[in-house]
Amino acid sequence: MIARELASWALGLDEVPAPVAEAAARHLLDGFGTALAAARTGAAAPAIEVARGLGGPPEAAVLGTDDLVSAPAAALANGTLVHALDFDDTHAGGLVHATAVVLPAAFAVGQQVGASGRDVLAAAVAGYETACRVAAAAPHGFHERGLHATMVAGVFSSALIGARLLGLDAETTAGALGIAGSQAGGLLAFLGTGASTKQLHPGFASQSGIVAARLAAAGATGPETVFDGPRGVFDALSAHPADPASILDGLGERWETTRIGIKPYAACQLSHATIDAVRDAMAREPFGPDEVAGVHAVVHPDSAPVVCDPGRDLTRPAGPYAAKFSLPWTVAALIADGNLSVRTFEPDSIARPEVSRLAARVRWEVATEPGVVAADAPGRVTITLTDGREVTGSVPRSEGGGDRPLGRAALLAKFAGNAGVPPAEAEEFAHLLDTLGEQPDAAVVVRAAARLARPTHSEQEN
Template sequence: MIARELAEWATGEISAPAPVRAAAARHLLDGLGTALAAVRTGAATPALTVARGLGGPAESTILGTAERLGASAAALANGTLVHALDFDDTHAGGLVHATAVVLPAALAVGEERGASGAAVLTAAVAGYETACRVAAAAPHGFHARGLHATMVAGVFSSAVVAARLMGLDAARTADALGIAGSQAGGLLAFLGTGASTKQLHPGFASQAGIIAARLAAAGATGPETVFDGPHGVYDALAAGTTDPGSITAGLGQRWETTAIGIKPWPACQLSHATMAAVLDAMERHGFTSDQVAAVHAVVHPDSASVVCDTGRDLTRPASAYAAKFSLPWCVGAVLADGRVGVDTFAEESLARPEIAALAARVTWDVATAPGVVAADAPGDVTITLTDGRRVTGHVDRSPGGGSAPLTDAALVTKFETNVGRPAPELVRAVTELDSAPDLTDLIRGCAAAVAAHTEHGD
């Protein structure tokens, strides 16, 4: 059974090469940055309010604060924080936000257990491999059924992370995976309504995974057929072709952790290639937004179904999340400002008529890139200028991953922008996590960074 095979690997001697462990630390740094940006902007206030109300023993900390709650409650808060601004990383093959479901469980249970930095980093690698592989076994399959792959896959990765840090054996970890499968879900209904449920999904998944591991530790059992079926997660929740066997194929030899991309912009990954192609055209041809008469993009069909859905107003989005999932609006923002940041999706920015006007000039054709998943597809645009000229822009894939990874310097810049000020000690606490005796410096560093920002009124 796949669950038992995955559990045996996840609880065994994981010999991840140095580049894999370094990649995991990079993603944890990026996730901490997006979480602290959400703390600063109040983007996840309802989840934090509820987590505080759940309370529990003082096991784990809400990131950016000194507040300690039960580990599962802290994971609910922190998972929501990491994903609240949609600025966290994406694994293209699974179209899954891996750190949003790995970091909360790793830090919550790692802190609760007093685990070493190395132990937390190893558990995180196990979680990354699980989240990415479970999602990639059904390429766009969960999304096609109206489900958020991050939550579907995230319950399993969080269960693996928690089980490893709790010291569960393979049999109990397989039970935890089976239990977690009954909590897989996450509706994409927010796309048409502007509701905030999407940002909650990683919090739900992180909390559910921890609870699944605790239930398994207490003697509850789960079906080892959770991946293989019958009636497993792919039978019940995925459309199209699936390959559950790929979850365990090459475990310990092929590392998906190094294939996760880091977002340069806080918008849906599926628009990024087109946005980058527009920037390419602007940089090479030197035009301004008032010279743009029309923009035509070539979009992967799996991207178009999410970010070009004409069943909603793509030019005047009803909320920040609706804007983040509108390719025309994001292109309009790129044209208007030459950049996209967290402030792009502030309420006053959403109402800007110049972006709506530019978005209304965006059209697209749908074209499949053979053998390429949506988040790895190239970006191509043809822009017609008011003087009649037609210029083009192209990128081989969206920036931040694959053949176009974010540099270490760019990652630190993104992190410090999210934190609101330079935070070299916190950066060091994460990059040197492998040699840390525990999570104390990292947790305290997050609170100190937020406090310093607040104190200076940045």
């Protein structure tokens, strides 16, 4: 059974190869940064309020605070914090936000049991491999069914992380994966509204995975056939035929942790290739928004239903998340402002009529021969100016992943901006994660994040 083999591998993972550990440290740094940005802007306030209300034994901290609640409650808040601005990383093969479900479980349970940095790092890598591989076994299959792959796959990674850190054996861990499968879900119904449910999905997944591990430890059982079927997660939740065996393919030899991309923009990953293509066009021949007569983009067939859905108003988004998932509006905002930032997607920004008018001039066609998964697809645009000139732009794939990874300087700048701290403090925090495997207590990272979030830093930024 896949669940048993995956559990055995994860529990036996002892030495994490240096390149994999380095990749995990990069993504954990990015995740702490996006969480601190959400904390600073209040983007995850409801989840934090509920986590505090749930309380429980003082096991783990809500990120950016000194508040201790139960590990499942902390994971609910922290998963929401990491993902609240949709600025967190993405694994292209499964289109899954891996750190949003890995970081909360690893540090909440790690803090609960007093785990070392080495233990948390190994658990996190096992979680990264699980989330990415489960989602990639059914590329866009969950999305096509109307489900968020991050939540579907995330319950399994969080359960595995929890089981490893709690010291469960392989049989019990496989059972935890089976229990987690009954909590997989996450509706994409938010796409046409201003609802914030997508922000909550990683929190739900992290919380549910930890609870699944605890239930297994207490004697509850789950089906080890959760991946193999019949009536397993792929049979029930994927709209396309899946390849469950690929979860184990090259496990421990090919590391998906090193293939996760880091976002330079706080918008849906499926728009990033087009965004970069527009930036390429703007660099080739500068022009202003008033000079744009029309924009024509070539979009991957799996991207179009998500960011170009004609069934909703793509020019006047219903809320920040609707704007992040509108390719026309995002492209228009980029042309209007010259860049995209977290500020771009705040309510007063998305209400600008001049951006909506420009978004109405954005058209697209679906690529007939995509060749690659959507998040790895090339970007191509043609921008027609009012004087009749045409400016083209193209990129082989979006920046941040694949052969276009975000460099160290850009990653640190992103973290410093998200956390609202000077570069020197960003470097200091990054060093903690670079040396996570050497830390006797992984909670030192959580405490450092709380210090960065204290009001003096916001005052410095202002």
